[in-house]
Amino acid sequence: MLRFMLRSITPRVPEEGIQSFTPKEVAELTEQQNAFLARDDVGSVNGAPLATFAAVSSGFTFVHTHPLPSDKNMVDKEGDIDATRTTDVMVGEDGKPVETAKVTFRLHEDITGQTKFKPNQGNTFEFSRLNKKQHAEETGGKKYRGHSDAAEIVADTGGHVSIKAQLRNEKVGDMVFVGEDARTQFLNVIAREMSDLKIILFGESTAQLAFPGMGMHAFSWMKPESTAFGIMFCETTGVWRNFMCVHGYGTLNGYTSNSKGEKGMANNMRVLIRIADWFHYMYMEPICDNIMDSAIFRRHMEAMAEYVVEEENKIQHCFANNVPYFSPPFLMSSKGGEKSAEARRALPATGEYAD
Secondary structure, eight states, X not given: OHHHHHHHTSOSSOTTOEEOSOHHHHHHHHXXXXXXXXXXXXXXXXXXXXXXXXXXXXXXXXXXXXXXXXXXXXXXXXXXXOTTSXXXXXXXXXXSBOXXXXXXXXXXXXXXSOSSSOOEEEOTTOEESSOHHHHHHHHSSSOOOOOTTXXXXXXXXXXXXXXXXXXXXXXXXXXXXXXXXXXXXXXXXXXXXXXXXXXXXXXXXXXXXXXXXXXXXXXXXXXXXXXXXXXXXXXXTTEEEEEEEEOOOOXXXXXXXXXXHHHHHHHXXXXXXXXXXXXXXXXXXXXXXXXXXXXXXHHHHHHHHHHHHHHHHHHHHHHHTTOOOOOHHHHIIIIIIHHHHHHHHHSOOOGGGOO
16 A cells, blocks of 8 residues: 555656557557457457557556447458557547547546646457448448447457456556446456456545545446446556546537537536546545636637637538538438438347347
């Protein structure tokens, strides 16, 4: 515990950054992705799920469960899995970061207080039952509802190997597990298989110390089944680290079913700020008193302003060239809404509704 306390007052991000794995180690871990493509129920998979670990980073690590068939890193069964070709994470085929990636960077900036180094990001959960062409034809859209058996498939194909390697790596810093599947697999499966990993889970009493008068309610709006936080100790490497399991924070654009308009956007942003505050508290730093002073709030407001200008320019361009203008919500409903609904209805029921 003394070693943990000493670590809590040392700089979280080394001055020269940190390289958690060598390119060779990342390539070896990425080979595991071939096991996904060997399955009949998987049509495409992330070809570079751990690329950032081979780059110089902050060491802070996000384990994602974000599926996106339109990600430029996704490869079909005949594709080439090459972990060293890119260090981009969750980038669309247009070369721009998707919303989840943008939000991750805002959260990372708030936690670490810097933007010089990016975080480590791993996603061995990113795969689809369809290949890219099939997905486009069946749904008419770019986004994908996560594979209904994602957690089980990751476990069956040995996808936990890379996550265990991260947990045993002394160069990997504090960790955030994003999404319910990540929490379930980490706490219920991986941690139980690692006899050298000791975990201390915190709850209401500790949360009250960090957030007087709020306690666990500071994280309200996250699903309880996605939420957990504490510290872990790896006996093999002697490394202590903080960790947190959080909701799939996804997009803040307000058009998805999870965002629920302005109230959802506001609550999502508020809880992201409190997630960052938890890490500040564990490093004996003050938490955010004025939410509008947080990096997350500032970056989101900047992004909204940029979007307004971009959309205004697009409208003017359309009118100047006598072409129709279609708003993003209209495009989502007219292009993908009906086909996506039909595709979802065609999928077999899962959970308690399964036959």
